[in-house]
Amino acid sequence: xxxxxxxxxxxxxxxxxxxxxxxxxxxxxxxxxxxxxxxxxxxxxxxxxxxxxxxxxxxxxxxxxxxxxxxxxxxxxxxxxxxxxxxxxxxxxxxxxxxxxxxxxxxxxxxxxxxxxxxxxxxxxxxxxxxxxxxxxxxxxxxxxxxxxxxxxxxxxxxxxxxxxxxxxxxxxxxxxxxxxxxxxxxxxxxxxxxxxxxxxxxxxxxxxxxxxxxxxxxxxxxxxxxxxxxxxxxxxxxxxxxxxxxxxxxxxxxxxxxxxxxxxxxxxxxxxxxxxxxxxxxxxxxxxxxxxxxxxxxxxxxxxxxxxxxxxxxxxxxxxxxxxxxxxxxxxxxxxxxxxxxxxxxxxxxxxxxxxxxxxxxxxxxxxxxxxxxxxxxxxxxxxxxxxxxxxxxxxxxxxxxxxxxxxxxxxxxxxxxxxxxxxxxxxxxxxxxxxxxxxxxxxxxxxxxxxxxxxxxxxxxxxx
Amino acid sequence: xxxxxxxxxxxxxxxxxxxxxxxxxxxxxxxxxxxxxxxxxxx
Numbered sequence: 001x002x003x004x005x006x007x008x009x010x011x012x013x014x015x016x017x018x019x020x021x022x023x024x025x026x027x028x029x030x031x032x033x034x035x036x037x038x039x040x041x042x043x044x045x046x047x048x049x050x051x052x053x054x055x056x057x058x059x060x061x062x063x064x065x066x067x068x069x070x071x072x073x074x075x076x077x078x079x080x081x082x083x084x085x086x087x088x089x090x091x092x093x094x095x096x097x098x099x100x101x102x103x104x105x106x107x108x109x110x111x112x113x114x115x116x117x118x119x120x121x122x123x124x125x126x127x128x129x130x131x132x133x134x135x136x137x138x139x140x141x142x143x144x145x146x147x148x149x150x151x152x153x154x155x156x157x158x159x160x161x162x163x164x165x166x167x168x169x170x171x172x173x174x175x176x177x178x179x180x181x182x183x184x185x186x187x188x189x190x191x192x193x194x195x196x197x198x199x200x201x202x203x204x205x206x207x208x209x210x211x212x213x214x215x216x217x218x219x220x221x222x223x224x225x226x227x228x229x230x231x232x233x234x235x236x237x238x239x240x241x242x243x244x245x246x247x248x249x250x251x252x253x254x255x256x257x258x259x260x261x262x263x264x265x266x267x268x269x270x271x272x273x274x275x276x277x278x279x280x281x282x283x284x285x286x287x288x289x290x291x292x293x294x295x296x297x298x299x300x301x302x303x304x305x306x307x308x309x310x311x312x313x314x315x316x317x318x319x320x321x322x323x324x325x326x327x328x329x330x331x332x333x334x335x336x337x338x339x340x341x342x343x344x345x346x347x348x349x350x351x352x353x354x355x356x357x358x359x360x361x362x363x364x365x366x367x368x369x370x371x372x373x374x375x376x377x378x379x380x381x382x383x384x385x386x387x388x389x390x391x392x393x394x395x396x397x398x399x400x401x402x403x404x405x406x407x408x409x410x411x412x413x414x415x416x417x418x419x420x421x422x423x424x425x426x427x428x429x430x431x432x433x434x435x436x437x438x439x440x441x442x443x444x445x446x447x448x449x450x451x452x453x454x455x456x457x458x459x460x461x462x463x464x465x466x
Numbered sequence: 467x468x469x470x471x472x473x474x475x476x477x478x479x480x481x482x483x484x485x486x487x488x489x490x491x492x493x494x495x496x497x498x499x500x501x502x503x504x505x506x507x508x509x
Contacts, residue, residue, distance in 0.1 A: 171496030300507030
C-alpha cells in the first residue's frame with residue numbers, strides 16, 4: 001500500500017483538525033498564482049527583443065493576444081479537469097490528488113521554462129495552460145470534501161479558509177514573479193525562464209508540504225462534544241447523500257450552477273476591466289486636470305479589489321455557517337444588484353470613495369460566492385460526494401470566465417462606438433450586471449431540499465465511469 | 467502536554483501555530499506587497 005493511498009492518510013488519535021486548513025491553504029495559495037499570471041504577459045511578448053519597455057517587440061515576438069491564450073487555456077482545463085476527475089479525487093483521497101496536482105502544476109512551469117528557452121508558444125501553453133490547468137482543477141477540489149468532513153459543525157468556515165487561499169495566491173504570485181524576473185534579468189534576457197524554474201521548484205515544495213500534512217478523519221469521527229442536529233422536515237441541511245451522477249439530474253444542481261455562474265459573471269468581467277474602468281470614469285477630463293486617477297492609482301485599486309476578493313471568501317463563507325447558505329446568496333444578489341445600480345451614480349457624482357467602496361463590497365461577494373458554494377452543496381447533497389459534485393459545478397466558473405469579460409468589453413465597445421463618452425460607457429453594462437444578479441436571486445429563491453428519490457440509500461449505486 | 471485526545475491538540479497547541487506560519491508568512495507578505503500598491507490609490 002503506497003504512502004499516497006487514502007488509508008495511509010487516515011488521522012490517528014490526537015490529530016488536530018486545525019492542522020488540515022494549513023495543508024489546504026498551502027495548495028490553494030500555490031495554484032492561486034494563476035490569477036497573478038498577467039505579470040508575465042508583457043515580458044513574454046518581448047522575449048526576442050529583450051527589452052520590456054520597448055513599444056513593440058522584435059519580429060517573431062509573440063503578441064499579447066497570443067500570450068493571453070495561456071490563462072484562458074489554464075482556466076478551461078481547470079473546469080474540465082475538476083469535472084472529469086472529481087470522482088477519482090473522492091476515491092483516491094486528498095493526498096494522492098494533491099501530489100498529482102503539485103506534479104502537474106509545477107511540472108507545467110518546468111515545461112513552460114523550456115518553451116521560453118526554445119521560444120515555443122505551444123510548449124508554454126502546454127506547460128502553464130494544459131498541465132498547469134489540470135493541476136489547478138485537481139488542487140482546487142482536492143481538500144474540499146476532507147475539510148467538510150473535519151468541520152461538519154462549520155463547513156463554511158473550513159472551505160472558506162482554503163478557497164481564501166486561491167484568492168490570496170495572486171497576491172503572492174504576482175510580486176514574487178516580478179521580484180524573480182528583476183533578479184534574473186540581464187544580458188538581453190528578461191529572466192522569465194529562470195523565474196518559471198524557481199517558481200516551479202518553490203511551489204512544488206510548498207504543495208508537497210500540504211499533501212503530506214493533510215489527513216482524512218477516521219470513519220465515524222466527529223468533533224469532540226459535537227452531535228449532528230436532527231434534520232428538520234423540509235430543512236435546508238440534508239443528512240442524506242446523493243451520488244454524483246444523480247446530483248447532476250436534480251434541479252438543485254442546475255439552480256446552484258446558475259447561482260454560481262451568475263454571481264461569477266457579474267464579478268469577473270469587472271475584475272478584468274477594473275483598471276481601465278476607474279481611469280476612464282475618473283479621468284482628468286471628468287475630475288479636472290491633475291485630479292484624474294493615474295495608472296499607478298488604478299493598479300492600487302485592482303490590488304484593493306484582490307484583497308477584498310480574498311477576504312470575502314473567508315468572511316462570507318464563515319458567515320453562512322451562522323445565517324445559512326440561502327440567505328447568504330440572497331444578500332449577494334440583492335446587495336450586488338443594488339450596488340451595480342448605484343455605482344454609475346457614484347461615478348456621475350464624481351465620488352471616488354463611494355465608487356471604490358461599492359466595488360470592494362461587490363468583489364467580497366464575488367469571492368464569497370466561490371467559497372460558500374461547497375458548503376451549500378454539502379447542505380443539499382450530503383458530505384460523501386461533495387468534492388466530485390463541486391468539481392462538476394465548477395464548469396459554471398469556466399462558462400462565466402468567457403461570458404463575463406465578453407459582456408463588459410462588448411457593451412463598452414458598443415457604447416463608445418455609438419458616441420457615448422468613455423466615462424459613461426459602463427452604465428449599460430452595470431445595468432445588465434444588476435439584471436443578471438436579479439435572475440440569480442430568483443434561481444437561489446427556487447432552491448429547495450433534494451427529493452427523497454435522489455438519496456443514495458434509495459438507489460442502486462451507479463457504475464463508475466472514470 | 468498530552469496528545470492523547472483530539473481536544474489536547476485543538477487550537478492552543480504550539481505545533482498548530484507553527485504549522486499555520488508556513489502558509490501564513492507568504493500570505494502576509496503578499497498582502498503587504500499589495501497594500502504598498504494600494505497606497506498609490508490614496509495619494
